Amino acid sequence: MVKDSSASFSFGRDEAIGIVEMVDTATVVVSVDDPAALARIQVNRLVAILGTRVGELYIGMVSKIVRKANLDDLLTAGDGASFASDTVKVLLVGTVREKDGTKKNVFKRSIASVPTVGAEVFLIEKDRLSILMGAISGDVGDGIKRLNIGRYAIDEETPAIIDGDKFFQRHAAIVGSTGSGKSWLVAKIIEQVASLDSGNAILFDMHGEYSSLKDDQFKFMKIAGPSGSNPDDELFLPYWLLSHEELMSLMLDRSDQNAPNQAALFTRFVLEGKRDYLIGCGHKDEAPKITVDSPVPFSIEALIKKLEDKDVEMVPGSGSREKQGPYHGKLTRFVQRLGTRVGDKRLNFMFSNNPALADYDYAATMVDNLMKPRGAEAGVKVIDFSEVPSDILPLITSVLARLVFTVQQWTDLDRRHPIALFCDEAHLYIPADTTEVMGVSARSSFQRIAKEGRKYGVGLVVISQRPHEVDKTVLSQCNNFLSMRLTNVDDQNTIKRLFPDNLGDLASVLPVLNTGEVVAVGDACVLPSRILVEEPDHKPISATVDFWTTWSSEAASPDYSSSIKALRLQSR
Numbered sequence: 001m002v003k004d005s006s007a008s009f010s011f012g013r014d015e016a017i018g019i020v021e022m023v024d025t026a027t028v029v030v031s032v033d034d035p036a037a038l039a040r041i042q043v044n045r046l047v048a049i050l051g052t053r054v055g056e057l058y059i060g061m062v063s064k065i066v067r068k069a070n071l072d073d074l075l076t077a078g079d080g081a082s083f084a085s086d087t088v089k090v091l092l093v094g095t096v097r098e099k100d101g102t103k104k105n106v107f108k109r110s111i112a113s114v115p116t117v118g119a120e121v122f123l124i125e126k127d128r129l130s131i132l133m134g135a136i137s138g139d140v141g142d143g144i145k146r147l148n149i150g151r152y153a154i155d156e157e158t159p160a161i162i163d164g165d166k167f168f169q170r171h172a173a174i175v176g177s178t179g180s181g182k183s184w185l186v187a188k189i190i191e192q193v194a195s196l197d198s199g200n201a202i203l204f205d206m207h208g209e210y211s212s213l214k215d216d217q218f219k220f221m222k223i224a225g226p227s228g229s230n231p232d233d234e235l236f237l238p239y240w241l242l243s244h245e246e247l248m249s250l251m252l253d254r255s256d257q258n259a260p261n262q263a264a265l266f267t268r269f270v271l272e273g274k275r276d277y278l279i280g281c282g283h284k285d286e287a288p289k290i291t292v293d294s295p296v297p298f299s300i301e302a303l304i305k306k307l308e309d310k311d312v313e314m315v316p317g318s319g320s321r322e323k324q325g326p327y328h329g330k331l332t333r334f335v336q337r338l339g340t341r342v343g344d345k346r347l348n349f350m351f352s353n354n355p356a357l358a359d360y361d362y363a364a365t366m367v368d369n370l371m372k373p374r375g376a377e378a379g380v381k382v383i384d385f386s387e388v389p390s391d392i393l394p395l396i397t398s399v400l401a402r403l404v405f406t407v408q409q410w411t412d413l414d415r416r417h418p419i420a421l422f423c424d425e426a427h428l429y430i431p432a433d434t435t436e437v438m439g440v441s442a443r444s445s446f447q448r449i450a451k452e453g454r455k456y457g458v459g460l461v462v463i464s465q466r467p468h469e470v471d472k473t474v475l476s477q478c479n480n481f482l483s484m485r486l487t488n489v490d491d492q493n494t495i496k497r498l499f500p501d502n503l504g505d506l507a508s509v510l511p512v513l514n515t516g517e518v519v520a521v522g523d524a525c526v527l528p529s530r531i532l533v534e535e536p537d538h539k540p541i542s543a544t545v546d547f548w549t550t551w552s553s554e555a556a557s558p559d560y561s562s563s564i565k566a567l568r569l570q571s572r
Contacts, residue, residue, distance in 0.1 A: 009057070009096060009098065009105045009128055009131050009132065009135075010098065011048065011057075011120075011122040011128075013120065015122055016120040016121060016122055017030075017032055017034065017037040017038075017040070017041065017047075017121055017122060017123050018030045018031050018032035018033065018034075018037065018086075018088065018120075018121045019031060019118050019119065019120055019121060020049060020115050020116065020117050020118060020119040020121065021087065021117065022117070023114050023115055023116075023117060025114065026091060026092045026111065026114075027089065027090070027091060027092070028049065028058075028060060028089075028090040028091075028092060028114075028115055029087055029088070029089055029090070030047070030049075030087065030088040030089075030090055030121045031086065031087055032086040032087070032088055033086070035086070037123075038065070038067065038086045038088075040123055040125075041062055041065055041088055041123060042062065042065075043062050043063065043064070043065060043509075044061060044062060044063075044154070044506075044509065044530060045061070045062050045123070045124070045125075045154065046059060046060070046061055046062075046124040046129065046132065046154065047059075047060050047061075047062060047088075047090055047121055047122060047123055047124060048060075048096070048121070048122045048123075048124050048128075049090070049092075049115045049119055049120070049121050049122075050115070050119045050120045050121075050122075051095070051113075051115070051119075052113055052115070052116060055097060055098035055099060056095060056096070056097050056098070057095070057096045057097075057122075058092055058094075058095055058111065058114075058115050059092070059093055059094045059095065059096055059107070059124075059132070059527075060090035060091055060092045060093060061090065061091045061093050061506070061528065062088055062089070062090055063089050063090065063091050063505035063506070064088070064089035064505065065086075065087075065088050065089075066086070066087045066088070066089075067086050088121075089505075090121075091503060091505065091506075092111050092114070092115075093109070093503075093527055093528055094107055094108055094109045094110070094111065094526075094527060095107070095108050095110065095111055095112070096108075096132065096135065105131060105132075105135045106135060107132065107135045107136050107526065107527070109526060109527075129154065129155050130155055130157065130158065133152055133154075133155040133158035134158060136158075136161075136526045136527050146161050146163075146164065147161065147162050147163070147164040147167060147189065147192055147524075148160065148161055148192070148534075149162060149185065149188055149189065149482070149518070149520070149531060149533060149534070150188070150518070150531045150532045150533040150534045151531065151532045151534065152529055152530070152531060152532075153517065153529070153530035153531060153532055154529070154530070156532065160520070160529065160531040160532075161526075162480075162520065162524040162525050162526075163523075163524040163525075163526070164192075164524070165524075166479075166480070166522075166523045166524040167459075167480050167522075167524035168418070168420050168459030168461075169454055169459065170454065170478075170479035170480060170522070170523050170524070171450060171453070171454070171459060171460045171461070171462070171477055171478040171479060171480070172459075172460075172461045172462070172478055172479075172480035172481070172482065172522070172524070173461075173462045173463075173464075173467065173470075173475060173478040173480070173481050173482070173483075173498075174186060174461060174462070174463045174464075174482045174483075174484075175463075175464055175465070175467045175481070175482075175483050175484065175486065175491070175495060176465060176483065176484025176485055176486060176518075177465055177484070177485050177486055177487050177488070177491075178465050179515065180465075180484035180485040180486075180513070180515060180516075181484055181515050181516040181517070181518075181533055182463065182465065182484055183209060183210075183540040183542040184516065184533055184535065184536055184539065184540065185482060185484065185518060185533050186203075186210075186422065186424065186463060186540070187210065187213065187536035187538060187539065187540050188533060188534060188535075188536040189461075190203060190210075190213070190380055190422065191213070191217075191536055191537055191538065193379070193380055193420065194213075194215070194217035194218060194374070194378065194379060194380040195217060196374065196379070197374065198373040198374050198375065198379060198417065199217075199373065199374045199379035199380060200371070200372075200373035200374065200379045200380075200417055200418065200419045200420070201379065201380045201381070201419060201420040201421070201422060202370065202371075202380075202381045202383060202400075202404065202419065202420070202421050202422065203380065203381070203382045203383065203422040203424065204383055204385060204397060204400075204421070204422065204423050204424050204425075205382050205383060205384050205385060205386070205424055206385050206386065206393075206424050206425040206428060207386055207425070207542075208384050208386040208541070209540045209541045209542045210382050210424075210540050210541075211382070211384065211541065212538050212539060212540055212541050213382065213538045213540075214538060215378075215538065216378060217374070217378050217379070217380060218378050218380050218381075218382055219369075219377060219378040219380070219381045219382070220381075220382050220384065221234075221235045221369075221370075221381055221382065221383045221384070222234050222235060222383070222384040222387070223235050223237075223349050223383065223384065223385055223387060223388050223396065224236050224348055224349035224352065225348065225349075225387045226345040226346060226348045227348070228348055228349065228352070229352065229354055230354075231354065231356055231357065231362075231366075234349070235349070235366075235370075235383065236349050236350075236352055236354070236357055236366075237349055237350055237396060237399055237400070238297070238350060238351075238352070238357045238358070238362070239300060239350050239351060240274070240295065240296060240297045240298055240358075241295050241363065241399060241403065242395075242399055243293045243402065244267065244270070244292045244293050245441055246395060246398070246399060246402075246441055247266075247270070248263060248266075248437075249395065249437040249438045249440075249441045250341065250392075250395060250438065251266065251334075251337065251338055251341060252266070252334070252337075253333070253334075253337060254437060256333060256334070258330040258331070258333075258334070261327060261330050261331070262330070262331060262334040265307060265310060265327065265331070266303075266307070266334075267292055269303045269306050269307065270292055270298060270303065271290075271291075271292045273298030273299055273302060273303055274290055274292075274294060274296040274297070274298045275287040275288075275290065276298070277296055277297050277298050277299075278290070278296060281360050283360065295363045295403075297357075297358040297359075297360070297362075300338070300342055300351070301342075303338075304335060304338050304339060304342070307331050307334065307335050307338070308331075308335055310325065310327040310328075310331055311327060311328065311329065311330070311331035311332055311335060312328065313325035313327065313328055314328070346389045346392070347389075347392065349388075349396075367403065367407055369381075370400075370403075370404070371404060371407060371417075371419055373417050373419075383400070385397070390428070391438075392438070393428060393429050394428075394429040394430075394431075394434075394436070394438050394439045394441075394442035394443075395438040395441065395442060397423070397429040397442060398429065398441060398442035398443075398444075398445040398446065399445075401421055401423075401445055401446060401449055402445040402448075402449075404419060404421065404458060405445075405448070405449050405452075405453060405456065405458050408456040408457055408458050409456050416456070416457050417457065418457035418458070418459065419457065419458060419459070420458075420459035420460070420461060421449070421458065421459070421460050421461065422461045422463060423446075423460065423461065423462050423463055424463045425463065425464065425465075426462045426463055426464045426470050426474075427464045427465070427466045427467075427469040427470050429442050430442065430443055430446045430462070430470055430471045430474055431443065431469060431470070431471060432468070432469050432470055432471050432472055433469075443471050443474075446460070446471065446474050447471065447473045447474055450473065450474045450477035450478070451473075451477055460474070460477075460478070462474060462475065462478060466488070466491060467486075467491050467494045467495055468488065468490040468491045468493075468494045475494070475498060476498065478498070478522075479522050479523045480520075480521070480522030480523060480524045480525065481495065481498060481499065481519075481520070481521045481522050482518050482519075482520050483495050483507075483510055483518060483519045483521070484513060484516075484517065484518045484519075485510065485511065485512075485513040485514070485515070485517070486510045486511060487511055492507060492510050492511060495507055495510065499521055500521070503521055503528055506519060506521065506528060507519075509530070513530070516532060516533045517530060517531070517532055517533070518530070518531050518533055519531075
């Protein structure tokens with residue numbers, strides 16, 4: 001419940017704790033003469049500064065407190081004199097106006113001007129703090145825009161509300177070290193998305209930890225394992241859904257000296273195969289219009305046969321003699337590589353021989369299951385990647401993400417419904433540094449979504465315990481940051497550089513945040529704040545194991561034979 005913000009927020013002059021000593025754009029230095037007043041001030045607490053207009057107060061956050069001895073005073077002053085020069089550094093974060101139309105005590109992030117030197121400064125605490133936080137929560141508006149992630153650390157009675165529109169429109173990053181409460185925060189957000197009338201989101205679940213979100217608001221999908229055969233129960237991504245570049249990254253060894261010849265023939269035969277398919281299934285009119293990137297089925301076996309024929313082809317030579325064709329012996333390794341890929345049971349989700357996967361309408365059906373908003377079915381789809389081989393993970397995630405983006409791109413504007421991608425453990429498939437061809441291809445797909453997704457209604461939420469290892473371009477496009485405890489210096493510096501210039505000091509608290517505490521900064525956050533995340537209704541399966549406590553109790557009886565069987569089959 002939002003507190004009443006119509007109560008008085010004004011201050012008396014006798015309540016001032018200091019005056020403005022220096023102003024530098026969004027940074028203010030305050031001098032404090034009263035040691036008792038200084039003792040009440042704490043880092044990250046809020047202060048109000050008298051504005052230049054009647055009924056206006058600037059709101060700032062304390063980032064640094066300095067007390068230093070004044071040597072000249074120490075040498076010349078008599079007994080009882082004060083020997084300290086006390087200063088407080090304040091970061092301006094917004095403005096409160098006593099009246100804004102018919103509303104009272106309205107908080108705005110904008111700062112039209114800056115305080116004047118000598119302006120009085122007041123500490124916001126107790127009732128006034130409650131009034132301000134209530135005004136901040138109310139500024140987001142009522143109803144559907146309100147996304148509640150917890151309670152403010154400085155006022156635990158007030159819900160911490162962020163703007164749901166801006167959070168997804170302008171992309172977001174959720175970061176935090178292992179055990180910081182990151183999964184709880186994700187679950188808290190995703191539950192609220194699922195509860196909306198037409199909520200629409202896809203969560204990439206790398207470890208199956210969100211399978212605990214048991215509710216008819218969630219739809220669970222699992223990437224098909226080696227023994228998978230039913231598209232109704234598992235998610236298949238047949239090879240023909242891949243773009244030309246993705247196919248090349250999967251099939252081609254670019255270090256091979258014959259790679260250019262192999263790539264040229266492969267591209268030619270893929271396009272021929274897709275056109276032959278369309279002609280064969282009664283869509284002859286579409287055949288001349290497609291490209292090598294078009295999601296149209298084709299026979300990989302027939303393509304391999306064509307390459308084998310070219311590899312041993314003999315052509316007429318001089319006289320009646322034959323000579324080796326232009327590709328003779330240059331495709332052997334390529335054909336072997338293709339055969340190995342097709343026969344790899346780990347890639348069953350891509351090369352399954354189930355005839356349903358070669359149906360003309362399969363792509364439309366799959367996309368419908370993947371992207372349909374909440375209605376008759378759940379709007380939040382949780383995709384379990386736990387059985388996908390790590391070396392192929394970047395490619396598969398990027399295929400799904402690219403498919404969502406391109407479908408949105410080609411959907412009529414009046415029929416387009418926004419969708420959000422929650423990318424858990426993003427550092428595994430959106431790497432900052434990679435030389436792997438599939439990693440480079442995946443990174444490129446996510447970079448495009450980060451840059452262009454907003455205009456097509458695709459929101460990106462990057463989730464990682466190692467932000468330093470996530471692609472910098474993708475992170476730079478995130479305008480909202482929910483940062484939990486980060487203990488690694490490189491990770492801290494990465495986030496600090498992404499914070500707005502005037503809020504860089506706020507990152508200094510990242511290594512000392514409690515479990516379940518988050519620093520929220522960005523367009524969706526009315527006030528940069530420390531927030532205590534509330535428990536989700538359905539807790540992810542990510543709780544930290546209590547080693548010592550478990551070892552001190554009676555031992556469980558694991559069925560390792562079942563574990564080995566699952567390992568053998570690469571499927572639970």
